[in-house]
Amino acid sequence: MRENLLFYGVIETPHKKCDDIVKNTISEKLDIEEAITIDRAHRLGKPTHGKKRPIMMKFHYYQQRELVRKTAITKTRELKSAGLGISIQQTKAVLQQRLEKSALFDREKSAGKHVKWAGAKLLSRENRSRQFKEVTK
Known part of the structure; x- marks a missing residue:
């Protein structure tokens, strides 16, 4: 779980891949232009009407995970105003x-x-x- 981050508040769309959704969020909301290498990304839990499930994303490189995490900390207000959140996955x-x-x-x-x-x-x-x-x- 060392390389994982959770993305909260991302709207569920049935025909879009989670890794594409997260990459768009990273580039648009965090203004990170670096090409992020993802091992996998998926939603957590069962779908519930009216709720947004978090997306778990496993980065291939720890340095890229830290870049996203630290940038998210500096842009916390912008993320909250957009209804989004990014955090470390805990045990x-x-x-x-x-x-x-x-x-x-x-x-x-x-x-x-x-x-x-x-x-x-x-x-x-x-x-x-x-x-x-x-x-x-």
């Missing part, structure tokens, strides 16, 4: 650990702190501070 164990810490996340967020995830670790900082600290309790 079920990491997702379970995050779910268990969701109360801590909510508490820190409501306290006005800047909160983010680093794998299964919950990191928080005061608005004026530069350094994140791990939240355990």
Whole structure:
């Protein structure tokens, strides 16, 4: 899963290939003109009426995955305004650990702190501070 990214909010079209859809998204929304080499791309889960399934894309080269990921971070506002999102694919164990810490996340967020995830670790900082600290309790 090291080379995978998830693309959220991409409209489902029955006759288009997922790799073509993602390549168009990368070039149009992220303005990356480099030729991206994809091993595979497919939708996750079963089709549900009215919902957009995420697309999992496995990059052939880790450097290209990082280019897309870092560019997506810098263009987060543009992606959100278009209803899109890009993130790293996490394991079920990491997702379970995050779910268990969701109360801590909510508490820190409501306290006005800047909160983010680093794998299964919950990191928080005061608005004026530069350094994140791990939240355990």
